[in-house]
């Protein structure tokens with residue numbers, strides 16, 4: 046029987062653990078603060094931002110929100126980030142990606158105070174991750190590490206194949222999986238749109254992590270017997286319902302189920318973990334900046 050990992054349950058366990066950390070901070074008169082910045086009218090971005098705010102509210106994290114019209118100037122965005130950098134009540138800053146084309150996203154990431162960079166995207170934090178001394182692990186790959194741990198998947202000595210080379214999932218995931226630490230010690234292959242024979246790579250893998258942003262790119266014929274399959278895809282496909290869309294992963298779930306030992310669903314797999322690990326980084330950022338020690342889950 047294939048084990049379907051319940052991402053909501055694992056995320057709830059993490060947030061329960063964070064609750065104790067928030068209490069420890071409160072005892073020191075410290076309330077964690079997360080700022081979200083949105084410069085997009087993409088409905089998906091709006092959904093994610095409101096899920097993040099809800100997560101903060103549930104935990105007792107103060108959240109503030111700044112919104113800019115997508116036609117605003119890059120300088121307007123930099124000014125907002127600079128003000129949040131200087132605000133002592135704000136411990137974490139997240140600028141929702143993607144930003145409009147006329148805004149240089151790498152410059153946005155460089156503008157955020159690295160201590161408040163709860164996405165872990167600032168070059169200083171990327172550098173620390175690559176050097177094996179992470180401060181804030183990027184939320185989605187960190188969440189995947191937690192899911193694997195919860196499902197009793199030992200990554201050590203495994204062959205892991207990552208499909209997708211993005212800065213926010215593929216690259217940091219590869220770095221975490223090759224590090225000399227629990228949740229690492231894997232042999233990693235990173236595949237992408239120019240990979241010659243994707244199926245030949247994934248079929249040999251003990252762990253397949255699909256993060257290409259292509260609906261149902263990976264099907265059962267590409268999954269080896271007994272493999273672990275992690276689906277990072279959150280593709281919105283239009284359907285004729287009240288909601289208007291359906292979430293489709295990068296994995297064709299039904300056929301992949303037939304070969305996989307363990308698999309994550311979409312929705313209810315990796316997505317909820319991304320939010321939980323953002324809250325985790327916000328609590329960690331608060332503890333670092335306020336010099337309080339907390340016992341992170």
Ligand SMILES: Nc1nc(=O)c2c([nH]1)NC[C@@H]1CN(c3ccc(C(=O)N[C@@H](CCC(=O)O)C(=O)O)cc3)C=[N+]21
Pocket residue numbers: 092093096139140141142143164184279292311312313314315316317318319320
């Ligand atoms: N600076 C920045 N940081 C991010 O962390 C970031 C970002 N930009 N831009 C967009 C992506 C995407 N992302 C998701 C978060 C939660 C779910 C999630 O919880 N999904 C639910 C379903 C949500 C629904 O129903 O639409 C699930 O999979 O069960 C998905 C995707 C964070 N991102």
